[in-house]
Amino acid sequence: MRLPSKPRCRSEGFHRCRVGKIQPNVKGKQMMNSTADRIRDVIASSDVVLFMKGVPAAPQCGFSAAVVQILSGLAVPFRGVDVLSDPQIREGIKVFSNWPTIPQLYVKGEFLGGADIVREMFQAGELAALLSDKGIATVST
Amino acid sequence: MAMAGSDIERLLKGAFPDAHVVVVDLAGDGDHYGARITSAAFAGKSRIQQHKMVYDALQGQMGGALHALALETAVPK
Structure with missing residues (x-):
């Protein structure tokens, strides 16, 4: 059985994700309402929002980089939200979506999934179809 | 705080x-x-639901002791 090659966080040139681990400003599953409101605002602000490590021009983790590459390949305009620069969003988004990892992709307010799901959907042609269904223009690659 | 592959496998086998x-x-x-x-438990579930089932099986280790886990879920043919 073959596992597809996956991007990974590399110590060279990439932020080492475990270094400087953020102490959550949330306790357990509680989240401050203000953080949830901020997340809701961000998700509503653009059709396609990617919560990621680093910025689109310089992703700091291989999983985030993979999703940026897919979206860029489809020429989808998206808003990248760097969770490394905002500890409240970093922990809050995991509670908000009940999803433990970054990146997280939202399309028209709906949580689509993390890097593995986005990649599978892209490879199956489902991502372009879904974006098109939602009225977001893409180019096929 | 890394996690051994055998521990991951044990948790997954326990849940599925x-x-x-x-x-x-x-x-x-x-x-x-x-x-x-690959488990029949994934039948009829969306990818997000399938991955959430796996994260649940890992009992909160994902994002903590377990730093990165590229997931692929499937239903047996």
Whole structure:
């Protein structure tokens, strides 16, 4: 059985994700309402929002980089939200979506999934179809 | 605070007794894993639901002791 090659966080040139681990400003599953409101605002602000490590021009983790590459390949305009620069969003988004990892992709307010799901959907042609269904223009690659 | 591949496999097998589980240490650093889980329990579930079932099986380790786990879920043919 073959596992597809996956991007990974590399110590060279990439932020080492475990270094400087953020102490959550949330306790357990509680989240401050203000953080949830901020997340809701961000998700509503653009059709396609990617919560990621680093910025689109310089992703700091291989999983985030993979999703940026897919979206860029489809020429989808998206808003990248760097969770490394905002500890409240970093922990809050995991509670908000009940999803433990970054990146997280939202399309028209709906949580689509993390890097593995986005990649599978892209490879199956489902991502372009879904974006098109939602009225977001893409180019096929 | 890394996690052994055998621990990941044990948790997954515990949650999905029928499953065929393959865990691979992608980077050889005990920190970045890939897992392919084939189980009838995924039938009729969306990808998000399937991955959430796996994260639940890992009992909160994901994002904590377990830093990166590339997931692939499937239903047996």
